[in-house]
Amino acid sequence: MTALSFVARRHYREGPMLHKTSYMRGFHILATDGEIGHVDDFLVNESWTVQYLVVDTSNWLGGKSVLISTSKLDAVSSPDKEIRVQMSRSEIEHSPSVATANIELIETLPPIVII
Secondary structure, eight states: OOOOTTEEEEEETTEEEEOOHHHHTTOEEEETTEEEEEEEEEEEOTTSOEEEEEEEOTTSTTOOEEEEEGGGEEEEETTTTEEEESSOHHHHHTSOBTTTSSOOOGGGSOOOOOO
């Protein structure tokens, strides 16, 4: 399955259901073998496509904030406030954190001064 781009796969009369990312913060993450954390934030690319979920696993012993690619998403359940992912809890626990991931966040780049 391709990235959901945060469009629920349930279709109504008027097309796909869209979600605000602010509403989806706090949704529970369900791995293939149980719950592992909740959505804390989203990382988007320059084309405004959501690339990663930032998932807070701090409720678990040794938990941290990790990145989950949207290509690993399986289903979104708005009524249950859950997102199912095609990863085990162990895979999520060993996912890169925002600090260690091989990505460059625009917020961490030095400012550009135009004279």
